[in-house]
Amino acid sequence: MSEPGSPVIASRTRSKAWTAYTADPLSVVGLVIVVAIVLLAIFAPFVTPYPDHVGPTGDFAAMTAPPSGDYWFGTDMIGRDLFTRIIYGYRLSLIMAVVVLAIATPIGVIVGLVAGYKGGWTDYILMRITDVFLAIPPLVLAMAIMGFLQPTLLNGMLAITAMWWPWYARLIYNVTRAEAQEGYVLAAETVGASTAHILFREILPNCWPSILTKMTLDVGFVILMASSLSFLGLGVQPPTPDLGSMVADGAKYMPDAWWLTVFPAVAILLVVLGFNLVGDGLREAFEAES
Amino acid sequence: MLHGISLHIQPGEKVALVGESGSGKSVTARLAMGLLQDQKRAHVSGSIWFDGIDAAKGGPEIARRRGNRVAMIFQDPTSALNPTFKIRGQFRDVLRSGDRSISKNEADRRAEAALAEVSIPDPKRALDSYAFQLSGGMNQRVMIAMALANRPQLLIADEPGTALDVTVQAQTLKLMHELTEKTGTSVLLISHNLGVVREFADRVYVIYRGRIVEHGTTAQLFHDPRHPYTRALLAAIPKISGGGLPDLPERSPEFESPLIVHEGCGEPTEAFA
């Protein structure tokens, strides 16, 4: 017999969402992968066996060594421990993904909210601009931007951000268009609420589930895109450890030093897969709660 | 969830299953077609006897009879027809359920005849249309023609035409009545509309929250309702227009009282074959 909104009820909804999340064992697997990778990346200096192999030098005595007890994933052509470099690669990838999404999401969300709510010419112009960005294959747009910039970490993030925001604009635009017709928005309009209030206090809260789900999925896909750029030599430059360039460098030594390619390749797969599974689970959880 | 539902339908008989929405009417209809039993969530107890088999068990026995020995008419005919195929293709597949080796020409000929039988003015044109090009009433006729095309023993009509307007609904029932009389097809009518039931059915089952609560001939049931729930239903009729059935606002413990079977409506001595 608890009052509405009491802690008992709150915890019940939480556990309902959690039940929905854990209903698919794959979502749990994804969560384990993500937590493991994030922890390894954060504590990289403490958990990696050879943190000094991040730079341009390694153990020249152990060049191109196959996987062993000393070097779990083997070493590269200048004797750097691959496991260490992959963990640092994760660190870099995750930082990139967080920065890209932290910039692209607000831009896209604001464009989508304004275009969807205002309608008319504002809608037409903003969404045609969005369409133009969406009409170029993502990788090609990022490449084109990199074409006029120096290949550095910062510019790589800039290029990916520029191609990422339109997807959020499109998503939020569609949600806003639907929500703008809802009673609670009309009620707020009737009492004379400001546009900013309606956009950010009334409509935006209803977009959070879609935004959070998409952001989770996108951590994986930003990493995928960043590694694709650096695989082409258009991203982070050596000696900074980067998963995409590790695969590109390793491919030159196939098939004898297969580990140089296979481990970074699987590392990319794993992190994208992990965030994808968590994203799918989150979607289920949000649906169960609403 | 259904509890000990037990239905018997004699050859040529018209039986109605009455209850409010959510009482398990449609589920019963689908169980009778063997459509739900392969789902893991379905827990069935009870039996639906028809054509010498227990349809409530599901499985290949009832599956083999679908579309030929037993057919179904849906609530909204337009959404029950596939929007990406012309009527012709769907009608051919219906006829193939009755006769695997039927030729295309023969199927088309029979389809045209079946559509003429339900008074569709230009059967060839109807066959070459998509459901969304025809009116709801036309689609209802197409549906009835399909249902009866293979001369089934049993026709299950799930709220026929409630998605359509009242005149079309009345036409539908009239047409169904005429044709099933002619072919000797038994009908299981699923409805929440007591007016329709009274006019159409020989015998009535009343269902409440997944349980049959009263069973009798139409006359017995309407003149002498014995179960508290049936009484409540009948008492509610005058208050609403159109003969529809209100959601009775309060659950009453009385409604949970056991099944009442009227005289002469017990288990049949011989199963209907």
Add this chain to the structure above:
Amino acid sequence: MSNILRSLLHRLGAALIVMIGISMLIFAIARVMPGDPARIALGPNATAEQVAALRVERHLDASLPVQYWEFVKSLAQGDLGKSLYTNRPVTTDIAQFLPATLELVFVSGILMVLIGLPIGILSAHFRGRFPDHVGRLISLLGVCTPAFVWGVILQLVFGYFWGWFPIEGRLLEGTPIPAGPTGFYLIDMAMAGNGAGFLDALHHLILPALALAMSGLGQTARLTRSNMNEVYERPYVEMARAYGFPARRIATRYAFRPALIPTLTILGLEFAAMLGNAFLVEKVFGWPGLSRYGVEVILRKDLDAIVGTVLIIAAAFLIVNIIVDILVNVINPRIRLAAGRA
């Protein structure tokens, strides 16, 4: 057919507007970025005179609208400028490298549809059972793995270890390169009646095409599955089951066709994404397409060549999407017949 023609014209008009937008965007990227484009293009060793000459040649001293107007004028004449890297017109370069890329992308697109749709259908048909789990795993791995990772793994296993397929290139050394006319080796070989050459070209195509197809294939299977699962709940599928239509026929026709319509729209996007991912796969398999050229001109800051390459790919992307839109209209009778009445 006139309704389809009309919708085609309508879509071409919309595509033209987007194309103008793209040209503005690319132009903006090329001009707004910091630094003197002429200096960047010529590199630090060029003399001040050379830089000045290039600035005049490219109208770089004029105002931005004038520059854009010059840019559009030459575009309209089919002139994409000159590559400073190859010292040839950009159109000549692209004409040389584009067919190899398009052949790869088309074959991948075919694989995506031929493998992705059946996996999706089987998954939906056997929902929650073994084939569904396998199908979901394949689509998950497809979607989550970058094309170049598929490339190196397929190359390592089927090329290096098992030797079933060649490691790189479009043809074996010694196989004469077909003279034309399409630049698609499969078609050229077939037209020349060269059976061995055709098989050789196909043999070289399979691994890269599969690597490129995997992501779209996974997405296709995933969407087909979820759209079909939704369609399975519709009354018309229940009707098909109630009338005893065979389960296989329901899966491949009555549930599949309505589910295909929403899937197809996304397929266009996936196909277009392949135009970008082709860059990755081409690098893995040494495929002599636009990729090597594109990356090279980007690293060399070869302005006209970058702009030309991006414009061509964007145009190809738009054309593919128009084709997909038309296909959707043809398949969906509701739209086809509505367009006819209008």
